[in-house]
Amino acid sequence: xxxxxxxxxxxxxxxxxxxxxxxxxxxxxxxxxxxxxxxxxxxxxxxxxxxxxxxxxxxxxxxxxxxxxxxxxxxxxxxxxxxxxxxxxxxxxxxxxxxxxxxxxxxxxxxxxxxxxxxxxxxxxxxxxxxxxxxxxxxxxxxxxxxxxxxxxxxxxxxxxxxxxxxxxxxxxxxxxxxxxxxxxxxxxxxxxxxxxxxxxxxxxxxxxxxxxxx
Numbered sequence: 001x002x003x004x005x006x007x008x009x010x011x012x013x014x015x016x017x018x019x020x021x022x023x024x025x026x027x028x029x030x031x032x033x034x035x036x037x038x039x040x041x042x043x044x045x046x047x048x049x050x051x052x053x054x055x056x057x058x059x060x061x062x063x064x065x066x067x068x069x070x071x072x073x074x075x076x077x078x079x080x081x082x083x084x085x086x087x088x089x090x091x092x093x094x095x096x097x098x099x100x101x102x103x104x105x106x107x108x109x110x111x112x113x114x115x116x117x118x119x120x121x122x123x124x125x126x127x128x129x130x131x132x133x134x135x136x137x138x139x140x141x142x143x144x145x146x147x148x149x150x151x152x153x154x155x156x157x158x159x160x161x162x163x164x165x166x167x168x169x170x171x172x173x174x175x176x177x178x179x180x181x182x183x184x185x186x187x188x189x190x191x192x193x194x195x196x197x198x199x200x201x202x203x204x205x206x207x208x209x210x211x212x213x214x215x
Contacts, residue, residue, distance in 0.1 A: 022060065022061040022143060022144055022145035023058070023059065023060045023061075023145055024058070024059045024060075024088070024145040024147075024149050025056060025057070025058045025059075025149075026056065026057050026058075026149055026151070026168050027055065027056050028054045028055055028056065028057075028166070028167075028168050030047075030053055030055060030073050031045070031046075031047035031053065031073075032045050032053070032166060033045065033046050033047070033048075033049040033052050033053050033164050033165065033166040034046075034164065034165050034166065035049075035162075035163075035164050036162065036163050036164070036165065037161070037162050038161050038162070039161065046164070049074075049155070049164050049166075050072065050073040050074025050075075051072055051073075051074040051075055051076070051077040051082070051153070052072065052074075052082070052153040052154065052155055052164055052165070052166050053072055053073035053074060053153070053166055054070065054071070054072055054073075054151055054152065054153050054166045054167065054168065055071050055072060055073050055131075056069070056070075056071045057069065057070050057071075057086050057149055057150070057151035057168060058070075058149075059088040059095075059145060059147075059149050060145075061139055061143040061144075061145070064138065064139045064143075065123075065136055065137070065138065065139065066088075066093075066095055066108075066136065066137040066138070066139050066140075066143065067134060067135070067136050067137075068086050068087075068088060068095055068097060068134075068135045068136075068137075069086070069132060069133065069134050069135075070084055070085075070086045070132070070133045070151045070153070071131050071132040071133075072084075072131050072132075072153055073131070074131065075129055075130060075131055076099070076127055076128065076129055076130075076131060076132070076133060078101050078102045079100075079101060079155075080100065080101040081155050081156050081160075082100060082101070082153070082154070082155050083098060083099070083100045083152075083153070083154050083155075083157065084098070084099040084100070084133055084151075084152075084153050085097070085098050085099075085151060085152050085153075085154075086133075086135075086149075086150070086151040087149075087150050087151070088147055088148070088149045088150075089111070089147050089148050090111070090141075090144060090145075090146060090147025090148075091111060091141075091146075091147070092110060092111050092140065092141030092142060093108070093109065093110060093111055093139075093140035093141045093143075093147075094107070094108075094109040094111055094116055095107070095108050095109075095137050095140075096108075096109075097122060097125070097133070097135045099127070099133050104122070104125050104127075104133075104135070106121045106122035106125070106135055106137070107120075107121060108120050108121060108122070108137045108138070108140060109140075110140050110141065111141075119140060120137075120138070121137075122135045122136060122137050123136055123137060123138055124136045149168075150167070150168055150169075151167065151168055152165060152166065152167030152168070153165070153166055153167075154166075154167075
């Protein structure tokens with residue numbers, strides 16, 4: 001009977017862990033699109049380009065599916081001069097997408113010793129003209145949320161003598177943090193995430209069965 005109970009407990013834990021959701025989101029301030037002129041060089045934040053004004057980029061893993069999202073303050077604009085880009089890179093995987101003028105290009109790669117090995121493309125995507133691009137992939141590797149998430153929207157970037165661009169760093173050249181809020185729901189030091197809930201549920205199940213056996 002004890003063996004049966006232990007087996008049931010083990011299967012419960014495996015089932016719970018198989019449905020764990022990992023998530024990582026970055027919130028970017030509004031009205032911070034950079035207007036860049038190369039010669040003579042100048043950079044000026046503007047609030048007149050809401051369709052380029054990135055507000056959030058996100059990464060989630062749920063039931064073996066990876067989802068990347070990018071949202072803007074205005075609307076997703078179909079224009080050959082405008083590009084929307086998001087990537088998530090961790091120890092064992094790299095997911096990327098570029099959207100421009102109604103066309104989506106995506107990649108899913110395994111990372112081996114720091115080298116990118118292309119495996120495939122997105123399995124699905126949706127474009128909400130209101131403000132969001134959502135792209136899904138089959139998970140590669142462990143699917144954790146301990147990597148680096150990045151996104152941008154740009155017009156005539158980077159080749160134009162004049163361009164507009166907003167990303168999740170304040171200075172693209174120097175890669176400094178722009179003060180956006182980076183929230184890791186993968187059990188980071190600040191906020192326990194879904195993985196921590198899994199551990200707590202497993203301990204609760206063990207305690208419950210031990211209590212029943214005793215009494």
